[in-house]
Amino acid sequence: MIRDYALLGVVLIIAAVILMIFPDRFDAVTTKSWKYFAEMMMILPAVMLILGLFTVLISKETVGKYLGKAAGIKGILLAIVFGALPTGPLYVAFPVAATLLKKGARISNVIVFLSAWACIKLPQEMVELQFLGLNFMASRLILTIVFVSLMGVAIEHMIEWSDKKAIGSKP
Amino acid sequence: MxxxxxxxxxxxxxxxxxxxxxxxxxxxxxxxxxxxxxxxILPIVLIVIVFIGLFLGLVQPSKISKIIGDQAGFGGIIFVALLGSILHIPALISFPLAASLLESEASITAVAVFITTLTMIGTITLPLEIKELGKKMALLRNGISFIIAIIIAVIIGSIL
Structure with a gap:
């Protein structure tokens, strides 16, 4: 974290030097930066609080318990909902997914869960709404849910098919 | 507000x-x-905001538009998709970045593919994913994600 703040200092110095070279662009650069800064600061504290709340209220164990036994459309929907809850970065999801597979969860559910965890997070959707608007955010969300579900089913079929072939070829 | x-x-x-x-x-x-x-996350957010300011204040939109704008064609989309797959930027920060790309006349398709590949595909986390879930599943998930990210972006580009 201290490294990131040091990096920020370096970036600010570099920016200052660049602005000294192009003094006529000073207003353009600071206006743009300020606009994005204001837009971000209006939502970032709220987004981070929501993230904190879900991290505390919903544990990895809860996710595993519900997702382990659900199947079919219900399984895929649950996988999307649990994946979308803000419960940590993607590398936290891999061990959860591995445990789910060991406990016999459907491959499609696990794939959908991982993909939802990666790209349909609630805090992310809020920032997307703020910066890119409702139409962009909603259409990308719906398309992602549809295609990620299809991918889950497709990968499940591929893996089961290749496993069957592997078992069949061994005498 | x-x-x-x-x-x-x-x-x-x-x-x-x-x-x-x-x-x-x-x-x-x-x-x-x-x-x-x-x-x-604050310092990273501020760094990106400084970059966005410099980018929008110094680079002419026509230059961006040539690389990843409407006239750039499918090559531009693939380029952005690869960039999004390799880069490791927190998703929260990718949205202001995407908005600044739109402001400098990148196409909606390019912006959508950037965000989707950035979040869905993890090249840096791939070794961990392989370790936990096996080579077959990890490679299939990331590979197919690359293709569906492009499909999703092309659909968004055509409806918005």
Whole structure:
């Protein structure tokens, strides 16, 4: 974290030097930066609080318990909902997914869960709404849910098919 | 304040009130986690904002538009998709970045493919994914994600 703040200092110095070279662009650069800064600061504290709340209220164990036994459309929907809850970065999801597979969860559910965890997070959707608007955010969300579900089913079929072939070829 | 920002803040306040009624200790803990996450991500957010300012203030939109704009064609989309797959930027920050690309006349398709590949595909986390889930599943997931990210972006580009 201290490294990131040091990096920020370096970036600010570099920016200052660049602005000294192009003094006529000073207003353009600071206006743009300020606009994005204001837009971000209006939502970032709220987004981070929501993230904190879900991290505390919903544990990895809860996710595993519900997702382990659900199947079919219900399984895929649950996988999307649990994946979308803000419960940590993607590398936290891999061990959860591995445990789910060991406990016999459907491959499609696990794939959908991982993909939802990666790209349909609630805090992310809020920032997307703020910066890119409702139409962009909603259409990308719906398309992602549809295609990620299809991918889950497709990968499940591929893996089961290749496993069957592997078992069949061994005498 | 925009209506979106107001909505998000009201939602957050509502969640906090509900959580506080149900469990005070956990809500306090959530506050601390939220505060810590805020200060952890803050320097990266500020760095990106400085970059966006320099980018929008110094680079002419016509140059961006030539590489990843409407006239750039499918090659531009593939280029952005590869960039999004390799880069490891926190998703939260990818949205202001994407907005600044749109402002400098990148195409909607290019911006959508950038965000989707950035979040869905993890080249840096791939070794860990292989270790936990096996080569077959990890490679299939990331590979197919690359293709569907492009399909999703092309559809978004054609409807918006």
């Amino acid at each position: 925009s209506s979106t920002a107001i909505f998000i803040n009201i939602f957050a306040v509502g969640c906090i009130i509900l959580a506080f009624i149900r469990d005070r200790a956990k809500t306090r803990q959530a506050f601390i986690i939220g505060l810590k996450s805020f200060f952890r």
